[in-house]
Amino acid sequence: MPNVLVHTADESVTLSAQAVRRLLERGDGDAALLYLALLRHHGTVAPRSLAGELRWERSRIEAAEETLRALGLIAPAAESVPEPADERPEYQRGDIAQRLESSGEFRGLVSEVERRLGKKLTTPDVGVLLGLTDYLGLPADVVYLLVCHCDERVRRRYGEGRRPTLRQIEKEGYAWARMGIDTQKAAAEYLKKYTERQGALPKYMQALRLGDRLPVASEEKYLTAWQEMGFPPETVALAYDKTVLKCHELKWPYCNGILKRWHEAGLHTVEEVEKGDRPAPKREQAEKPGSDELRKYVRDLHRDRG
CATH class of the missing domain: 1.10.10 (Arc Repressor Mutant, subunit A)
Incomplete structure (x- = not known):
């Protein structure tokens, strides 16, 4: 044979x-x-x-x-949606050209993204969009909302002349996939909450005595986390006072530690914190030597005057 x-x-x-x-x-x-x-x-x-x-x-x-x-031929997955830097499909030029030719919806998405960003997308740029739609499974309309969101965020922080990179858009897309934002409705709900959080940031910056400037990215992460925990600006101001009292300046990790402790204890408003976080009086302060004699002396003094 x-x-x-x-x-x-x-x-x-x-x-x-x-x-x-x-x-x-x-x-x-x-x-x-x-x-x-x-x-x-x-x-x-x-x-x-x-x-x-x-x-x-x-x-x-x-x-x-x-x-x-x-079948036991590969190990169990540690995470359903990985980081783009760790796992990113490598689309070849031919793959991208084929998708542009076969899918009018994808062509339309590329065209709209180019118009929004004001530039002609390179082949790797288009490959990022293909990864978001083809690999992550995000619909084209959701990807466009994602691009608009990233564009508005960069403009607000750095000015009208700046635009997000496709790498930044891709990273945010993976974050959306992890959060299950894969429909127009889910995207609209997320963007509404995001806008509300952004609108509240000035009050939190003022509570931290940081003036009217916008927070930098690392600061915004803390502020967003505190909002999600349920802390109003007034409680953050109280945590700031305690931080400065201990550290003599604002130290974000220390302030965050205070708020995390309160959150774990279920204390979020100023009233709840003042009632639940008040240190217990020391025994020697509560019962000083001679306190009984002093109280008896005061009672006798009032009785004599009466």
Whole structure:
């Protein structure tokens, strides 16, 4: 019988007999292709990062990945949506051109993003948008809302002449995916809450004696977290006073520690904090030597005057 295999000079990929048996018994061609692609990369990449190489949409690669996990051929996932720097599909120029040609919706998204950002997108830029729609599965209308949100945020912080990079947009897109913001309704609700939090920031900055300036990114993270915990500016001002009393200046981590302790104790308003966080009087202060005699002397003095 003639040899039906064509041997090439390329680097070999080795499958164990047990892996071959499991894949054959399952009969899932996509799972087998994904497993071969992972072996080709020596298992150093995450499965979903191969979406561009395999030219698969997110739903298809997720199904194949789940099959391989069920077969015990790859380890359980630690996180459903990874950081873009750790796992990003590498879309080739041909993949991007094919999507632009086949999908009018995607072409429209690219056109609108270019108009919004005021520039012609490069091939890697378009690859970022393709990753958001194809790999993360975000609808085109949600991606456009994401781009507008990032654009407004950068303009507000740095001025009208600045625009977000596609890397910044991609990072925010992964954050939206983690929060489950994958519909217009979910995006609208998130943006409404975001606008409300932003509108309250000046009051928090004033509570911290920082004037009318905008918070920098690291400061905004603290302020946003305190808002989400349920602290009004008045309580933050109280935490500021305690911080300065101890540290002689505003130290954000120390102030954050105070507020986290109050939050864990269920104390959020100034009234709740003053009642629940008041230190217990020391015994020697509550019962000083001779206090009984002093009280008796005062009573006798009043009685004599009466």
